[in-house]
Structures are given as C-alpha cells and as structure tokens.
Amino acid sequence: TQLLEQSPQFLSIQEGENLTVYCNSSSVFSSLQWYRQEPGEGPVLLVTVVTGGEVKKLKRLTFQFGDARKDSSLHITAAQTGDTGLYLCAGGAGNTPLVFGKGTRLSVIA
Amino acid sequence: NAGVTQTPKFRVLKTGQSMTLLCAQDMNHEYMYWYRQDPGMGLRLIHYSVGEGTTAKGEVPDGYNVSRLKKQNFLLGLESAAPSQTSVYFCASSYGSGYEQYFGPGTRLTVT
Numbered sequence: 001t002q003l004l005e006q007s008p009q010f011l012s013i014q015e016g017e018n019l020t021v022y023c024n025s026s027s028v029f030s031s032l033q034w035y036r037q038e039p040g041e042g043p044v045l046l047v048t049v050v051t052g053g054e055v056k057k058l059k060r061l062t063f064q065f066g067d068a069r070k071d072s073s074l075h076i077t078a079a080q081t082g083d084t085g086l087y088l089c090a091g092g093a094g095n096t097p098l099v100f101g102k103g104t105r106l107s108v109i110a
Numbered sequence: 111n112a113g114v115t116q117t118p119k120f121r122v123l124k125t126g127q128s129m130t131l132l133c134a135q136d137m138n139h140e141y142m143y144w145y146r147q148d149p150g151m152g153l154r155l156i157h158y159s160v161g162e163g164t165t166a167k168g169e170v171p172d173g174y175n176v177s178r179l180k181k182q183n184f185l186l187g188l189e190s191a192a193p194s195q196t197s198v199y200f201c202a203s204s205y206g207s208g209y210e211q212y213f214g215p216g217t218r219l220t221v222t
Contacts, residue, residue, distance in 0.1 A: 042213025092208030
C-alpha cells in the first residue's frame, strides 16, 4: 500500500513569514500533485510535478519533487492570510487512483 | 460550465435510514470518485469508476454502494446509515487515473 506522510500536520504563522511543508513516501510516484482546500469547499489543484528534481514556482509558492520521486516540498515565501487552508499532496502511479496525504492545515495570522 | 456539482449540500439522517448522493460533471471525464473527509483522516477513497457502467472499491467501501449508469453521473448510496458515516463527502472527476481531479463542493452528512 502506497502512503504519503505530510508534515507538519498543523502550522500557525504570522503574516510575512516563510514556511515549508513536506510530503514523504517510501514509494516512487510517477507524478505528485499539490492541492489547496479552503473551508467549506473542495480541494483545488495548485501544481503537478512529474520529473525527479523538478522545481515549479507559482507566484510566492515553490514546489519541488525529490530526485527519487518519493518526496516533495512546498515552500511559501512571505505568507499572506489568503494562503490559509489545508494543503494536500497526492501521488500518482500507473492506473491506480491518486493516493492523498492527510494534509497540512496552515493558518496565517495577520 | 458548472464543473462538478453535488446534491444535496447538507443532510441529516437517523440511524438505519437510506439516502443517495448525486454527483454530476459536465467535463466529459471518464473517471469519477467518491471520497469521505474526516478530521485528521484526510481524503479517503470510497469507490471510483473508470467509465460508464463500471465501478471499483476504494479504501473504505463498506456500507456504501455506487452506480454509474450515465457517464456524467456518479451516485453514492447508503442503504442503512450509521453514526460512523457522519462525514463530509466529496465527489471528483478526472480525465484519467493520474490526471488532475476536479472536486465538487461537498455534502455534509450527519447521522444521529
């Protein structure tokens, strides 16, 4: 069974601070997706990474896929209150459905 | 383009009652999924479908049944609701197994 472990589970920071959240597995994935979920809504895709070592930037968010395609990180620079939400990583492999981590709940305080 | 819609948004059931949740997508996606989300447990896959007329079990299928009679619709049924089925249910669809999943807004179900 493929598992994705996300850390930390909860994170509360002040506006303007930087942060990194992690998504780790003992399994290799062909792709890794990051979603953000706001209260009362469904998750929405932020990015997909498919190549080991790949780095993608989305404004203040930087996503990295590990060289061995077993882990990923999300770094947010100068966090804003609008970044508050649940961040989920999901791994894809073959024809099986995506495997989701349990998420990191981020709270950015003004 | 509505994306993925779910009906109803909220429901309260008594133990032993039955109900059906409806999911509809207008993106012509082959794959559809039903998840439940509980505090601290993340998204857990209940059942999924890889095309019209097909269904498969996910991680937590017990107590639920599904049907995919039309490509755009995916129904989740609870035959005899239990308090342990109190949760937020999300439907999603995708082009294929490793592709982006598009989620509906969720259904909050309470079983008393």
